[in-house]
Amino acid sequence: MKIKEKAFGILKQSISSxxxxxxxxxxxxxxxLSKLDLAEIFIALLPMAIFGSLIFGFKAVLVLLxxxxxxxxxxxxxxxxxxxxKRIDYSTAIIGLLMGLTLSSRLNILLIVVLNIILIILRxxxxxxxxxxxxxxxxxxRFILEVVFYKAFTSYAIPFVGGVGRIPVDSxxxxxxxxxxxxxxxxxxxxxxxxxxxxxxxxxxxxYLMLRGVINPIIPASFIFSSAVLxxxxxxxxxxxxxxxxIFFAAFFLTFDYSFRKSSRIKKILYGAACAVLxxxxxxxxxxxxxxxxxxxxxxxxxxxxxxxxxxxxxFIKKPDFKKLLNRFKMAFSV
Numbered sequence: 001m002k003i004k005e006k007a008f009g010i011l012k013q014s015i016s017s018x019x020x021x022x023x024x025x026x027x028x029x030x031x032x033l034s035k036l037d038l039a040e041i042f043i044a045l046l047p048m049a050i051f052g053s054l055i056f057g058f059k060a061v062l063v064l065l066x067x068x069x070x071x072x073x074x075x076x077x078x079x080x081x082x083x084x085x086k087r088i089d090y091s092t093a094i095i096g097l098l099m100g101l102t103l104s105s106r107l108n109i110l111l112i113v114v115l116n117i118i119l120i121i122l123r124x125x126x127x128x129x130x131x132x133x134x135x136x137x138x139x140x141x142r143f144i145l146e147v148v149f150y151k152a153f154t155s156y157a158i159p160f161v162g163g164v165g166r167i168p169v170d171s172x173x174x175x176x177x178x179x180x181x182x183x184x185x186x187x188x189x190x191x192x193x194x195x196x197x198x199x200x201x202x203x204x205x206x207x208y209l210m211l212r213g214v215i216n217p218i219i220p221a222s223f224i225f226s227s228a229v230l231x232x233x234x235x236x237x238x239x240x241x242x243x244x245x246x247i248f249f250a251a252f253f254l255t256f257d258y259s260f261r262k263s264s265r266i267k268k269i270l271y272g273a274a275c276a277v278l279x280x281x282x283x284x285x286x287x288x289x290x291x292x293x294x295x296x297x298x299x300x301x302x303x304x305x306x307x308x309x310x311x312x313x314x315x316f317i318k319k320p321d322f323k324k325l326l327n328r329f330k331m332a333f334s335v
Contacts, residue, residue, distance in 0.1 A: 035090055037214050038090045038091055039090075040208070040209060040212045040214045041094055041209065041253075042093075042094060042097070043208065044204075044205035044206070044208050044209050044214075044252075045094075045097055045098065045101065045195070045205060045253065047201045047204065047205065048101060048194075048195045048198060048201045048202065048205060048249075049064055049097065049100075049101060049194070049195065051188060051198050051201055052064075052101065052105075052188075052193075052194035052195050052197065052198075055159040055188065055189065055197070056105040056157050056159060056194060057105070059105040059106070059157070060157075060194045062109070063100050063103055063104075063105055063107060063112060064097065064100040064101070064194065066100075066109055066112050066113070067096045067097070067099045067100030067103070067112055067115075067116065068093055068096035068097050068100060069096070070112070070116040071095050071096025071099065071120070072092045072096060074116055074117065074120040075092040075120060075123075078120060078124055091134060095119070095123075095134050095138060096116070098135070098138060098195075098253065098254070099115065099116070099119065099138055099142070100112075100194060100195070101193065101194050101195025101249070101253075102138075102193055102194075102195060102196065102246070102249075102292065103115075103193055103194060104153065104154075104155060104156050104157060104193050104194070105157045105194055106152075106155050106156065106157045107152055107153065108152060111145065111149060111152060114145060115141060115142065115145050118141040118144055118145060119137065119138065119141040122137045122140060122141055123137050135254045135255070135295075136296065136299040136300075136303065136304075138254075139254065139292055139293075139295055139296040139299065140296060142292060143292070143293055143296055154288060154289070156191040156192050156193065158191045159189055159190065159191065159197075182239035185199065185239055185240070185243035186199045186200060186243055187200055188201065190244075192245075192246075195249055196245070196246035196248070196249035196250070199242075199243050199248045202248040202249045202253070203248065203252075205252060205253070206220060206248070206251070206252030206253070209252065215252065215255070218265060218268040218269060219251070219255045219268050219271055219272040220251040220252050220272065221272070222268065222269045222270075222271070222272025222276075223247065223250070223251040223255065223272035223273070223275045223276050224242065224247060224248065224272075224276075225272075225276075226272060226273040226275075226276030226277065227241060227242055227247050227276040227279065227280065228241070228242055230276060230277065230280045231280075234280075245279075245283075245289045245291055246291045246292065247276075247291055250275070250291045250292065250295055251272070251275075254292075254295055255271075255272070255275070255295070267302070270302075271298060271302045274298045274301065274302065275291075275295050275298045276294075278290070278293075278294035278295075278297050278298060279291045279294040281294075282294055
């Protein structure tokens with residue numbers, strides 16, 4: 001009997017620890033990215049933007065310019081509409097650049113316009129005054145439009161370099177083109193989105209941000225290492241698994257959320273591992289590149305699953321009050 005009681009007590013304590021792990025309210029050490037941080041991020045992203053423009057041509061330049069200009073312009077227009085004094089927000093340019101780098105140069109310009117409109121609405125309503133989580137907002141707006149225009153977002157341009165032995169990877173994840181042998185994957189001479197093709201420039205940019213103290217190396221290392229382990233365990237091509245998608249770009253440039261600055265080391269490791277596991281599952285099940293969707297799901301689990309949000313959901317289930325739920329929903333994302 002005592003053994004059963006002890007076992008039950010251990011199980012109860014374990015469940016309680018897991019629940020507390022996800023629902024513990026953690027406050028970030030900063031409320032926004034500083035101007036210096038934004039400058040460092042811009043410096044780290046610039047080589048990828050230049051390289052993507054070189055291999056994918058004028059269309060890539062147009063996608064990046066439209067994304068950045070729209071991000072900045074719509075932010076200024078929003079402030080003008082609500083008659084709020086406009087202060088220069090340098091983060092809008094970074095958000096636009098990041099968004100452009102996650103897109104294919106073949107994407108229709110009208111879709112980029114709609115994408116940025118969705119992004120500004122989310123930033124100014126749901127994610128109001130919450131600059132530390134703009135990567136989640138970016139991923140969410142991208143996902144909303146990708147669900148409707150899936151083929152447009154998964155149609156990748158082929159770079160200018162020809163004559164390279166291309167390997168079909170339809171059996172691994174869906175693509176309208178091909179990927180190259182490992183050396184071409186590493187240097188970025190293959191089809192893909194504008195910014196996530198070159199592993200070399202993603203690594204250089206990530207190392208630069210780590211040296212400058214903008215990002216912590218734990219999450220990117222956990223993300224990449226876990227992805228490699230999963231590929232080896234399930235007998236997949238390691239080069240294609242790690243270098244053929246957006247893992248390196250996402251690990252270094254979409255995980256620098258200040259909400260994790262005060263988190264424990266184990267939570268950072270588990271967050272990176274969760275991104276890797278979810279990416280692997282989405283690729284295996286849906287046969288498509290799943291890194292951005294995987295990161296969005298991981299963000300929701302590790303950042304937004306808090307006691308406050310759970311209580312709001314339980315309260316709504318007991319007594320549906322859409323107006324009250326909307327207000328709580330806004331408050332939950334504007335900590």
